[in-house]
Amino acid sequence: MSWLNRHPHLRDQDLELLDFEPHPNEIFIISFPARPHKSNSDSGSNTEHITTPRTNRKVIAGESDLEQWLTQLSGNSPEHGVSTNGTSGDPSTINLILASQMSSLDELPFTKNAYRAIMSHMKMHGSIVRAINRNTSCNVSSLPCSWPCGDSTAPSITGSWEGDMALSVTFFPNTLTTNAVWYGLDMKEHRTYGHSLTNADIITSRLANFDGKCLHPLILPTVFAEFERERHVALVRKYSTQLVQRIHDLAYPDLHQSKETETISSKPSSKRPSRDYDLTKKLKALLPNFQRGFETEKAAAAEHNPSVSETSHRARCVERKKEPEPAVVLWQNTSFLSNGLRNWQTQLRKMLLQVQELDDTNFGIDTIDRNAQVELKLARLREVGGRIETKVQDLIDEYDEHIRQCNHITEGLRLATQLVSERL
Known part of the structure; x- marks a missing residue:
């Protein structure tokens, strides 16, 4: 009902949707200076601007540590959204909580009071709770809202993402501060x-x-999308491996028998129809096509991640030791994955629109007095926005390939099943 009521605060009934179990988490702060410092070149005649971020990362072991950090955060950036356009400028900052993965996404590694404090101090929008609770589908959403900040209000832009992981982001444009909580992060x-x-x-x-x-x-959100991409590609590779192995088993049914038995059974008997032999020939002819498709997918993944080749090799060895799943289960899993990839691709397109929307609205920055400081902020944000737009578009295009690969798997299963049924 967010289109009727955009109240940003966390409600008591929202907390009833979550489970709480305290667990160590991490925080990470990165800040870029408002004005890059100058560095003299070797010739001494030219200077170049260098932007060196300040970072701070530490483990938050208990509620007291978290409360101390949140209090310090509020003190260092009072009200988060007070405009300072008339000053020399504020650093661009991300304050990120990395919440540990629990047994399910709606189980949070905080106490209830600690989570209330996080939502309050970091100005997290309460809608993220609903997104976490509905963790069976993907969603990218954003909405502008005003947070009470003393006697004034400052705009913020909030987004929430749901799935096996979730991310809640609040951006304060006048101070270029981003507060975020990343949920369900595997710390192993x-x-x-x-x-x-x-x-x-x-x-x-x-x-x-x-x-x-x-x-x-x-x-x-773009880093989040990259993480999801790696998880999705791993699933596509897994199902491709299972398909190739299944067709291989159908094409060479006597591979695990003794050589003598294999020799006898692989030759068509003159006393019976050669239908089984013809089926084996068809499956052997079919196998190289799917092997080539799988090798292409594996090579593309290895180019993106150098460790993928070694990992996928070990995964294939483990797969072969397990009993193969029924064909209908593999078909069902692949169909679900294909639908999920299409849904996520739709959310990426929404993210792409948000990049343009932020640009069109000047990122929510007050531009009534467009001085040099405001222009500098907008120029820097738009330069990075161009990078993000290119990356998200690349991800959208890449998902077309993975969706086609899923269709390739389901078609292969259908064809292999059809060939096997001819023998019945």
């Missing part, structure tokens, strides 16, 4: 990019290596 180390890293390590390192001059409000 796993092998990626040749190192043992947690997802928190990957997120914070990507933000720390950002070479822009301003932190756009959609930077975190």
Whole structure:
């Protein structure tokens, strides 16, 4: 009912939708200076502007630590949204809470009081609770709202994303401050990019290596979309592997039998119809086509992530040791995945529209007195916005390929099943 009532605060009935179990979490702060410092070149005649972010990352072990950090956050950035256009400018900042993954997304690693404090101090929109509770579908949404800040109001732009992970972002345009909570983040180390890293390590390192001059409000949602992309591609590869293995088993039904039995059974008997032999020939002819499709998908994934080849090889070995799932289960899983990829692609298109909407509305920055400081803010935000727009469009285009791969799997299952049914 957000179109009827856009009340931003967390309600008591919303909290009843969540479970709470305290667990260690992490916080990460990254801030870019309002004015990049100058560095002299070797010749001494030219200077270049260098933007070096300040970062701070630490573990929040208990409610008292969290409360202390939230109080400090409010003190360092009073009211978060007070305009300072007349000053030398504010740094561009992201204050991010990385919430640990629990048994389900609607189980939060905080106490109820701590979560109330997070929502209040960081000005998180209460609609994120509904998004977390409905965690069976994907959604990208945004809405402008006004938060009470003493005797004045300051606009903010809020977005919430639902799924196996969730992200709530609030952007204060006049101070270029972004507050965010990333829910359901797996904190266990796993092998990626040749190192043992947690997802928190990957997120914070990507933000720390950002070479822009301003932190756009959609930077975190774009990183979130990249994480979802990697998870989705892994599922497509998994089902592709299962399809190739299933057709391989149908094409070589006697592979696991003794050589003597295989030799006898692989030759068509003159006393019976050769239908089984013809079926095997058809499946053997079919197998290379799906193997090529799988290798193409694997190569594309390996180019994006150097560790993918080794990981997928180990995954295939594990897959082969397990009993194969029934064909109908593989078909059902692939169909669900294909529908999910289409739904997520639709949400990415909404994110793309948000990039343009932010640009058209000057990011909510007060432009009545368009001085040099305001123009500098807008120029920096638009430069980063152009990068985000390109990245999101690339993701949208890439999902077309993954959706076609899912269709390839379902068609392969249908064809293999049809060939097998001819023998019955």
